[in-house]
Amino acid sequence: MAYDVARIRSEFPSLESGWAQFDGPGGTQTPRSVGEAVASVLTGPLSNRGSLGVSERLAEEAVHGFRLAMADLVNGHPRGIVHGRSATQLAYDFSRHLAKEWAPGDEVVVTRLDHDSNVRPWVQAAERAGATVRWADFDPETGELPVEAVTSVLGERTRLVAITAASNLIGTMPDIPAIAAAAHATRALVYVDGVHYTAHELPDIGALGADFFTCSPYKFLGPHFGVLVAAPELLETISPDKLEPSTDVVPERFEFGTLPYELLAGGTAAVDALAGLSDDPDAASSRRARLVASYAALHEHEARLRTRIEAGLAELSGVTVRSRAARRTPTLLMTFEHHEAAEVSKRLAAQRVLAPSSNFYALEASRRLGLGDAGGLRVGLAPYNDEDDVERLLDGISAALA
Structure with missing residues (x-):
């Protein structure tokens, strides 16, 4: 499936801020067409x-x-x-x-x-x-x-x-x-x-x-x-x-x-906008058919980025990724051996990378994971994230832990 992330990013005025946005699970950025x-x-x-x-x-x-x-x-x-x-x-x-x-x-x-x-x-x-x-x-x-x-x-x-x-x-x-x-x-x-x-x-x-x-x-x-x-x-x-x-x-x-x-x-x-994520769908087809094609392209894109993030995190010592289910979204919760998640989040923000730390109102889950009410640092992908965002995230976490 064709997925032109550069074209998609151009439709989001907020990305001109220069921030790498990984808070999709808390709320995505908004394309111009919606505004x-x-x-x-x-x-x-x-x-x-x-x-x-x-x-x-x-x-x-x-x-x-x-x-x-x-x-x-x-x-x-x-x-x-x-x-x-x-x-x-x-x-x-x-x-x-x-x-x-x-x-x-x-x-x-x-x-x-x-x-x-x-x-x-x-x-x-x-x-x-x-x-x-x-x-x-x-x-x-x-x-x-x-x-x-x-x-x-x-x-x-x-x-x-x-x-x-x-x-x-x-x-x-x-x-x-x-x-x-x-x-x-x-x-x-x-x-x-x-x-x-x-x-x-x-x-x-x-x-x-x-x-x-x-x-x-x-x-x-x-x-x-x-x-x-x-x-x-x-x-x-x-x-x-x-x-x-x-x-x-x-x-x-x-x-x-x-x-x-x-x-x-x-x-x-x-x-x-979701129905238009893929460059493949026939514009004359039904909106549901275009959504099917666009979500298929989105899956491939997000899976590729998630794989790169997971591989990069595996190279860092002291990082525990809590997202382990066989079927899961491209959302990663992590904690750190010698650093508070909130501290790492603040250091990422200083580099204009947004990956917040919290229990994100999943209170029972956070407590069941042994993280109490503090939770961890969450990285969530959205349709506009690209390889540059991912590298900035990994470099920022590496620097924060160093």
Whole structure:
């Protein structure tokens, strides 16, 4: 697959700063096309949705375009696309919606691999309902969360399994289809955090077996908001608390208040930017087909860079890489024998290389790895990273350790 990283980098004005950006898992840089889409809608004409005037029609088109783009991205249905302020907010919203039907004796499964946004909302909702929380653990040595770790805590009273499709801390990608199949055998729902996953793997919610799937466009070149995807038929069975005059139509019944039309337009532009990463796709083909080709090219590019980083780190003494799962994203968490991760991060920043140090809200995972709340230094690749970025990173870590 053709992947012209120089062409891709030219579309990101922020890269003119000279920084090598390795904080993709925390939020990617934004291409010019996304900023232009946001500005175009925001500066109007723009008003609330309707069909009478151009300002109303443009708002309507922004919402419709957003739902179509996100449906193409996840291979879902436009009526199953729910906007939220963030994936965290959506998890809290849906934990409250779903917990209305929970009772004492019911069980909820969460994992120690997940970002806290896919742990705490469910734990707190279970506590309010009197339900029991079951924990699925991962192996800190291998980074793997085997299917058996989840199936061993499933039972007849399991109501929901909340699990990440990819760890934002160490990149591990569990076998979601197998886990979902096991959960569905107990008639439990499966809520998949795809925030980190979607930046590197093209989602297909049907193939994954996810009843609910969340992602955040700012992790894949877009603006800051969250998206939840589910089958429209499933959403029809859920009754949220809402304002009396607001619509009961799906998915709007879950979207409280006026939508940020300009951000939705930016989300659509981000999906289009992803679909244009590869130079191979036929411009006349469907957006989903272009996404398939672009993600395939992205895989090759990121795998090549990750291999170089791992080889460079292996040559340095005192570096422990915690990202070890067989299937994982190009995200590396590392700690250092004689240096605090935060110290190395600061020394990299002095060289205009951004690789932050934290637990990155994957608190349970950080503690399970024996890193406490401090976590480690995380290096995450994004579509615009190139070989020069990688060499600057490796030289910076080597200098920091020296």
